[in-house]
Amino acid sequence: MTVETWWQAPTAEISESIRQQALERQLQLTKPPGSLGELEQVAVAFAAWQGQVKAEIRQPACVVFAGDHGVVAQGVSAFPQAVTVEMLKNFVAGGAAISVLARHHDMQLAVVNCGTAIPCDELEGVIQRVVMPGTRDFSQQAAMNEAQMLAALRVGAEQLERLHGEGCDLFIAGEMGIGNTSAASCLSALLLAQDVNALTGPGTGMAGQALSHKQQVLAASVERARPLVTTPLEALQQVGGLEVAAMTGAYLRAAQLGIPVLVDGFIATSAALLAVRLNPAVRDWMLFGHQSAEPGHRALLEVLNARPLVQLGMRLGEGSGAGVALAIIREALALHNGMATFAEAAISSAD
Amino acid sequence: MTVETWWQAPTAEISESIRQQALERQLQLTKPPGSLGELEQVAVAFAAWQGQVKAEIRQPACVVFAGDHGVVAQGVSAFPQAVTVEMLKNFVAGGAAISVLARHHDMQLAVVNCGTAIPCDELEGVIQRVVMPGTRDFSQQAAMNEAQMLAALRVGAEQLERLHGEGCDLFIAGEMGIGNTSAASCLSALLLAQDVNALTGPGTGMAGQALSHKQQVLAASVERARPLVTTPLEALQQVGGLEVAAMTGAYLRAAQLGIPVLVDGFIATSAALLAVRLNPAVRDWMLFGHQSAEPGHRALLEVLNARPLVQLGMRLGEGSGAGVALAIIREALALHNGMATFAEAAISSAD
Numbered sequence: 001m002t003v004e005t006w007w008q009a010p011t012a013e014i015s016e017s018i019r020q021q022a023l024e025r026q027l028q029l030t031k032p033p034g035s036l037g038e039l040e041q042v043a044v045a046f047a048a049w050q051g052q053v054k055a056e057i058r059q060p061a062c063v064v065f066a067g068d069h070g071v072v073a074q075g076v077s078a079f080p081q082a083v084t085v086e087m088l089k090n091f092v093a094g095g096a097a098i099s100v101l102a103r104h105h106d107m108q109l110a111v112v113n114c115g116t117a118i119p120c121d122e123l124e125g126v127i128q129r130v131v132m133p134g135t136r137d138f139s140q141q142a143a144m145n146e147a148q149m150l151a152a153l154r155v156g157a158e159q160l161e162r163l164h165g166e167g168c169d170l171f172i173a174g175e176m177g178i179g180n181t182s183a184a185s186c187l188s189a190l191l192l193a194q195d196v197n198a199l200t201g202p203g204t205g206m207a208g209q210a211l212s213h214k215q216q217v218l219a220a221s222v223e224r225a226r227p228l229v230t231t232p233l234e235a236l237q238q239v240g241g242l243e244v245a246a247m248t249g250a251y252l253r254a255a256q257l258g259i260p261v262l263v264d265g266f267i268a269t270s271a272a273l274l275a276v277r278l279n280p281a282v283r284d285w286m287l288f289g290h291q292s293a294e295p296g297h298r299a300l301l302e303v304l305n306a307r308p309l310v311q312l313g314m315r316l317g318e319g320s321g322a323g324v325a326l327a328i329i330r331e332a333l334a335l336h337n338g339m340a341t342f343a344e345a346a347i348s349s350a351d
Numbered sequence: 352m353t354v355e356t357w358w359q360a361p362t363a364e365i366s367e368s369i370r371q372q373a374l375e376r377q378l379q380l381t382k383p384p385g386s387l388g389e390l391e392q393v394a395v396a397f398a399a400w401q402g403q404v405k406a407e408i409r410q411p412a413c414v415v416f417a418g419d420h421g422v423v424a425q426g427v428s429a430f431p432q433a434v435t436v437e438m439l440k441n442f443v444a445g446g447a448a449i450s451v452l453a454r455h456h457d458m459q460l461a462v463v464n465c466g467t468a469i470p471c472d473e474l475e476g477v478i479q480r481v482v483m484p485g486t487r488d489f490s491q492q493a494a495m496n497e498a499q500m501l502a503a504l505r506v507g508a509e510q511l512e513r514l515h516g517e518g519c520d521l522f523i524a525g526e527m528g529i530g531n532t533s534a535a536s537c538l539s540a541l542l543l544a545q546d547v548n549a550l551t552g553p554g555t556g557m558a559g560q561a562l563s564h565k566q567q568v569l570a571a572s573v574e575r576a577r578p579l580v581t582t583p584l585e586a587l588q589q590v591g592g593l594e595v596a597a598m599t600g601a602y603l604r605a606a607q608l609g610i611p612v613l614v615d616g617f618i619a620t621s622a623a624l625l626a627v628r629l630n631p632a633v634r635d636w637m638l639f640g641h642q643s644a645e646p647g648h649r650a651l652l653e654v655l656n657a658r659p660l661v662q663l664g665m666r667l668g669e670g671s672g673a674g675v676a677l678a679i680i681r682e683a684l685a686l687h688n689g690m691a692t693f694a695e696a697a698i699s700s701a702d
Contacts, residue, residue, distance in 0.1 A: 340446025
């Protein structure tokens with residue numbers, strides 16, 4: 001296997017016999033069949049992934065990948081680029097949304113700098129894996145060269161290798177990068193062969209004239225890139241981000257190592273689609289956490305045939321939507337594992 | 352105040368100044384404004400209810416009210432009536448879905464027998480408040496007389512008085528009663544002045560011919576009752592259930608005592624609408640847990656201008672949908688209370 005094609009290696013096997021046993025258990029629990037809705041499917045999926053009828057999540061982990069985006073020079077974000085590093089500081093200090101959710105759920109949180117524009121070597125607790133100091137302005141040129149893209153994919157894969165060694169049993173990828181909804185919009189437009197404007201929303205706070213300017217910049221970027229793109233990786237290289245590439249690599253490696261993935265919002269789902277395009281079996285290791293308020297998210301979820309667990313109008317990133325959905329998964333497993341069967345409770349069955 | 356009109360007493364006051372302070376805090380947290388979607392509104396609502404900017408839920412409680420329904424003689428349920436008492440046993444033994452969720456969330460669970468067809472006096476842990484041994488068959492006559500209905504309302508109110516004394520800070524009403532989706536459908540049809548068939552679903556497992564028979568029985572029941580009904584309480588008396596009346600009384604008393612209510616699914620929401628019709632200010636103390644798969648639920652939620660926190664295709668009752676949604680509320684409060692402000696984290700603001 002060459003270094004360029006590690007992502008094509010097979011994903012971990014999923015136990016169909018345990019899936020059947022978990023489905024049978026669901027039918028025996030003291031409730032009408034199907035009455036716990038999607039919670040039943042979640043519990044059955046984890047049973048099959050873990051190879052045990054009563055699955056448990058003991059070591060969930062979230063890795064936030066950060067990177068900056070050259071395209072912000074075109075005025076596509078409401079926040080200055082300095083915020084990327086300021087937020088890394090906030091993540092490790094415990095003040096960000098994902099930090100709070102990690103504490104709330106006793107979830108490991110790691111922060112990986114894939115390439116901020118402003119160096120932050122001194123920031124204790126941040127894993128430094130800088131591929132380049134932010135991507136190039138993709139409205140003018142490719143965001144990354146091939147070597148940089150491959151390195152960023154490996155940054156994500158490497159984190160999953162670490163987590164696998166530590167016993168992680170659920171993986172959430174988060175992201176931070178001013179301008180990264182722009183990258184996700186352009187990437188989605190290329191992967192889905194759709195108009196980028198139909199996929200472009202306010203991100204973290206554009207409206208009115210600023211939003212229409214963002215849409216013009218992104219339309220021009222996609223127009224520039226489209227003739228150069230014939231593969232998913234070429235799309236990533238042209239208009240992606242370092243953190244998007246790292247998330248893609250993380251998802252691919254998670255599926256290979258048999259760690260279920262809980263996908264976050266729009267940017268995470270663009271990486272998820274990329275991962276599935278590179279290795280379709282990766283889809284079988286994915287659950288989707290939340291439906292983002294970003295319009296492009298719906299289009300990505302449809303292509304992935306995915307229904308997220310919660311719809312709360314969130315649009316924050318960081319892995320926060322998936323972090324919220326983790327609570328639902330834990331409830332699904334508690335119900336599946338803890339409820340009595342009809343036989344145990346001596347309950348009469350339906351007519 | 353006469354015993355008949357206790358429910359018209361004013362509801363507890365809600366602090367508008369604390370609501371404003373909580374809204375301001377949300378704007379200062381390290382995230383784009385509004386990016387936590389409905390989680391922000393949930394946290395602000397609890398702040399206003401508790402009168403403190405950082406609200407907490409320390410003592411959530413669920414009371415499951417049980418009652419039987421004479422209309423099951425017409426073959427409107429897939430399960431035999433014996434299941435009502437069998438499930439009460441399961442609730443107190445810890446094997447039911449709501450029992451598991453109560454353990455999972457460290458939530459108090461109480462089970463109140465408002466009137467099962469089969470006595471269960473020997474069942475340890477069940478609070479016995481039997482008004483009558485199940486309602487009469489409402490396809491033929493009023494489900495209850497006025498005194499029975501008033502007594503059932505008080506059964507619910509009394510539970511809230513107990514919980515208030517114990518320091519309860521979030522209330523969930525659950526229900527158990529074979530046939531009670533039929534009662535909720537007829538009650539909704541009368542309260543909403545809609546066709547009962549548009550509101551009638553499979554309940555816990557009717558399909559095909561059995562479902563169309565259920566629909567015929569319910570249409571005839573509503574036709575019988577409609578000329579006799581001019582007030583919400585007359586609707587309850589004609590086609591309601593003992594547990595539905597108890598839930599109604601519970602919601603009314605919760606709002607009077609200043610305990611926020613997390614409403615469960617279709618049957619609970621029919622009681623919630625009844626409570627709001629009896630005392631409109633009760634609505635201000637309600638959050639809605641989940642969107643049930645039952646078609647009538649959507650119509651009730653619309654009239655109540657309510658958007659439930661989760662949509663997971665559940666249709667179990669017992670308070671289970673609200674029990675699942677409790678996790679989302681706890682996350683909303685953790686984020687609101689635990690995140691850093693822009694000033695605390697020294698983050699640059701938007702352009």
